[in-house]
Amino acid sequence: MKLKVPASWSGTGRKRTEQATIVAMASQARDQYSDDDIERAMATVARVIELYGDAYWPILERLEAELEERRAKAARLTRHLKRFRQRRHIDLTASKKIASAEPGRFSSV
Structure with a gap:
């Protein structure tokens, strides 16, 4: 008797693009709330x-974890964007200083 195994076990399962689509859909569903x-x-x-x-505790714990994860991601994103904007501001300020110090260097001839 030959056993039937799921296609994903034999390596002939979903393609990467299908997996990426599923992940994107799950992410979209999460963002709806x-x-x-x-x-x-x-x-x-x-x-x-x-x-x-107490049978419903796992649901509460899952909701708490989801909320904490969202807030942590938002805080990390804010921190990185703030750092990016500060760096960009510094770079723009430095470019302006260089341009004003050497007027012919950045103008078209």
Whole structure:
């Protein structure tokens, strides 16, 4: 008797582009919900836990993790953008100083 195994086990599964599409769709779905939506869901799940017991804790923990991950990503992005903008400002200021010091160097002839 020959066993049937999923195509992904034999290396003939989805192509990379299909996998990338799935990842992009999952990311899009995640972006459809705001932080406020997640906080409201957490409040609802907390009430469910209060009424029906600890079986629903994993849902609350997942929502908390998602919210923390989003906030951490936003903070990292803000930090990097701030650094980029500061560096860009410094580069532009330096370029202006060089251009004003050597007027013929950057003008077209």
